[in-house]
Amino acid sequence: DSGVTQTPKHLITATGQRVTLRCSPRSGDLSVYWYQQSLDQGLQFLIQYYNGEERAKGNILERFSAQQFPDLHSELNLSSLELGDSALYFCASSGTGAENTEAFFGQGTRLTVV
Amino acid sequence: AQSVTQLGSHVSVSEGALVLLRCNYSSSVPPYLFWYVQYPNQGLQLLLKYTSAATLVKGINGFEAEFKKSETSFHLTKPSAHMSDAAEYFCAVSGNAGNMLTFGGGTRLMVKP
Numbered sequence: 001d002s003g004v005t006q007t008p009k010h011l012i013t014a015t016g017q018r019v020t021l022r023c024s025p026r027s028g029d030l031s032v033y034w035y036q037q038s039l040d041q042g043l044q045f046l047i048q049y050y051n052g053e054e055r056a057k058g059n060i061l062e063r064f065s066a067q068q069f070p071d072l073h074s075e076l077n078l079s080s081l082e083l084g085d086s087a088l089y090f091c092a093s094s095g096t097g098a099e100n101t102e103a104f105f106g107q108g109t110r111l112t113v114v
Numbered sequence: 115a116q117s118v119t120q121l122g123s124h125v126s127v128s129e130g131a132l133v134l135l136r137c138n139y140s141s142s143v144p145p146y147l148f149w150y151v152q153y154p155n156q157g158l159q160l161l162l163k164y165t166s167a168a169t170l171v172k173g174i175n176g177f178e179a180e181f182k183k184s185e186t187s188f189h190l191t192k193p194s195a196h197m198s199d200a201a202e203y204f205c206a207v208s209g210n211a212g213n214m215l216t217f218g219g220g221t222r223l224m225v226k227p
Contacts, residue, residue, distance in 0.1 A: 002157060031212055043204060043217040056214050090157060094212055101146050101165050101208075103215060105157040 003027065006091050006106035014114055018079040021109045025072055025093030031055070032074040033094075033103060034066055038087040049074055081113045116141045116207045120218035128226045133192040135221045137179075137205030140186065147188045148206045148215065149179055158204065164188060175199070200225045 003026035013019055025032050034046040036059075045058035049068035060066075063081075068074040078085060088110050092103040121136040139145055146165050150158040162173025169181045179190045188205060202222045206215040 002159070004157075033214055035215075042219050045214045045216070048214050050212075058214060092158075092215075096212060101212075102148060102160050102163050104160070105150075107157045 002104040002106065004091060004093050004104050004106035006089075006109050008109060009107065010110050010112075012112045012114060013081060015081055015083060017081050017113075018077065019081065019111065021076040021078070021089055021091075021111075023074045023076070023091030023093075023106060025074070025091070026095075026104055029093035029095050029104075030072065031094045031096070031103075032068055032072070033092040034060075034074070034076050035090040035092065036087045037090060037108070041087075043090075046076070078111070083113050086111055086113045116145065116209060116216045118205050118207050118216055118218035120203075120205050120221050122221055123219060124222045124224065126224040126226060127195045129197055130194050133177075133190070133195045133199065133223065135190040135203050135205075135223065137188045137190065137218060138186055139188060139205070139207045141207055141209060143209045146208045146210070146213075147179075147181060148208075149173065149177070149188075149190050150204045150206060152202045152204065152220075154201075161190070161203075195223075195225045197225050197227065199223060 005024040030051045033048045046060040048056040066076045088108045090108045092105045094103045117140045119138045148163045149161040164181045172178045205218040
């Protein structure tokens with residue numbers, strides 16, 4: 001158990017809809033990352049938040065947005081969903097300081113758009 | 115900018131044989147390097163990491179990796195494969211502690227009895 005919790009585990013929704021994925025980081029971790037894993041694109045970094053502020057942005061579509069709340073949990077919002085958005089979405093968290101170099105991953109949310 | 119190349123999307127070994135999974139990286143700064151393992155329907159679990167200390171890094175489950183700057187490589191090895199090692203393995207690089215990870219394409223390891 002990594003200590004990172006993601007809900008829901010599975011989500012099936014129709015094209016054009018909007019969904020919210022939730023992530024609770026490990027206790028004390030200030031950084032939260034979102035990654036997308038798909039067969040054609042592999043594992044891609046979407047966005048990072050640090051203590052409530054956006055820190056880095058990767059290949060995140062404009063239809064997608066995220067935020068990190070004061071209690072450090074994070075949500076990834078996906079809107080106007082397309083078939084191609086079907087993927088496994090991972091959240092990861094990490095601590096601060098030079099000794100906290102690794103990210104701990106949640107079990108992922110499998111999104112199926114039909 | 116960083117990038118990672120994993121040679122061989124599929125590797126098959128016999129139980130008890132040496133496991134060698136290849137990873138080459140590109141980084142404009144001294145890299146932090148990681149190997150993660152993903153079992154079916156699971157998240158990614160850290161196997162080991164390199165953070166500029168010892169170049170030979172030992173991880174969990176008997177895996178180790180050697181950082182070779184001259185070859186820009188960080189290959190993963192295990193002397194003797196076990197059936198339970200069958201999984202997908204990802205090499206990743208970041209430019210600094212707390213930075214996002216750039217992953218390779220992954221290598222699916224199959225272990226034959």
